[in-house]
Amino acid sequence: MPTKISRRDLLKSFATLPVVGGLFYKALQKEQHNKQLQKSLSKIIKIDFNSINHATHSESSGKKIRLGIIGYGSRGKMIMNSAGFLHPDDISIFKQSFQENNKDKRYEELMQTEKLNIEFNGICDIYDPHAEFGIIAGNNSEKLTDKSKLQPIKRYKTYKELIAAKDIDAVIIATPDHWHAPMIIEAAKHGKHVYSEKCMTRTLEETFAVRNSVLNSKITFQLGHQNRQFDSYNLAAKLIKEKKILGDISLIQTNTNRNTPWGAWIYPIPEIASRKNIDWEQFIGSTNFSEFSLEKFFRWRLWWDYGTGLTGDMLTHEYDCINQVMEIGIPDTVMSSGGIYYHKDGREVPDVFNALMEYKDQDLTLMYSASLASGKYRPRTLMGTDGSMELSNGFTVSVDDHSQKYSKEIEQGIIDTSNPVYSYVPGAEKVDAITSASTKYFAKRGLTYTYRNGKQHDTTYLHLKEWLDAIRLGTQPSCNIDRGFEEAITAHMATISYREGKKVYWNKDKEQLTMNN
């Protein structure tokens, strides 16, 4: 060991120090470049994330709301599950699955879900096994796993008896489409609040009748487009309407692609189902007479007498999303086409369907395209002169190559048109102008849940909560009767156009529908 440090030692010791200087210099230079980009973009797109309307109230306080549910099939059960009322057997399955494999979060989420301050006092389902399951689930507010501790709630044989019950304030309707209108009208007549599944009605005439009865009552009506609760839609609405980031939007493409038996409405028929445990007469109601058919009962969406096909089931979701974001209302004209091209199983409704909805005053075409014989993912895309948006639970915004609004930024290299400039990922509570690769991919992928205050929530739960809050506060929920009217008229215009093979016109002033000959 030398007694003194040599110059050579010092040089070798500090040889790499300049590299650190270089690193910080270049890193700061890059950061400055990024900040400049961000600043330039922020000037164009200003977003206050906190300004998005969250339609929630922290607590379900006030009076307990007493509910009845009509229809406890697959969707009815889902709604009741979302409301926190499950059959003990189902909770046991969730619990067991959670204990065996804690990746299954259903049990944990169920136990953590905030209670809605409701009770179920009645159920009506015309298929006995469903009703018998539901009467136990309806009393399980404490989320018990032992059914022997639960008394069943009352089962009503007809919806009229349930609606008339004195201990029921509000009803959830989750029946086949042909029953929505008579039930909503009956509930409105009795002053019972309604949460109804979509499509709001099965026919054009019913749509007017339903609107009249709801408007002439004091009830709070919510249509079951739970996607209204997506934060991405609220934020997209702000960006499009207030900031006009896409420029003039003249074309919107929305799609449905499914390629499974369930997606094509070939629902399973339980082995135990028979004429003995199904009230067939009540099922067909005032529609055309039909002999008893298990297929018609369980796969009702395949027939025009009971369902509304792709228009009522899927187009309505797409339409309502765009109506929420852009408030487009009812189209001036609709022209539809399609056919039964793959599922030649005796169904009446098409499995490939396309509709063109024109909005003359708004200089806009809304396209809807669906296939039940291909699962190819096609993003819902809003196309404007300055950019386009792919919108789902999250969204991405890309700037158009030939945008005039952003031409300077494109020229200066601030905006890269080949990549999204803007992405929103639910739960991230942020919007990146300079989008990281991971953010982009998550925005595209979309998630099943939306987020409120950093918590994951099932959108059906949020939609129910919004309805219950509106009942308590005397306010209007987001998918009220006016939105329902627009949704149903639009869907029926598309159906009528398909079935008649004609272009259908809507007269706004007279609220009349006509067709060309």
Next chain:
Amino acid sequence: MKNLEKSQITVLVLLRIIIGWHFAYEGLAKLFDTKWSAYFYLLESKGWFQETFMNMAMNTNLMLIIDPLIKWGLLLIGLSLILGFLTKYAKMAGLCMLFFFWLSHPPFIGYEYSLPFEGHYLIFDKNSVEFFAILVLMFFPTEQIIGLQRLANYFLEKWRQNNANKNQ
């Protein structure tokens, strides 16, 4: 180390500096981005420890520790590699980090990630390559020759000698 040729030492030092640069800038970029979090990366985990990594992501309190640990960890490891100071510990920490990055996203057959890799990998990815590069540096501690460790060693030795003299 003494038997190495000058050119061999030069290349090894360059390797150390470049890995250090990569680590340090990864850290800096994450520190500059105030919204950065390992949350999504962890949520996308696959493989043997998928559950553990996902649980980490879901634990808000834990993420409050993990995020800064990754950001500052990357920066400090990087600076240590470049400067050649306390490099032995930095190399060990770097190996741990890279091992965990690989473990949470192993490129095994059948594993798809929504954030695709920019290249094509099978079993070994760029993290594993960097891991083994650091392992090479563990066996060739060039910081003893080029780096602050050389100076530190000098003072350390001097201090030891002084202590030994006092005890005598």
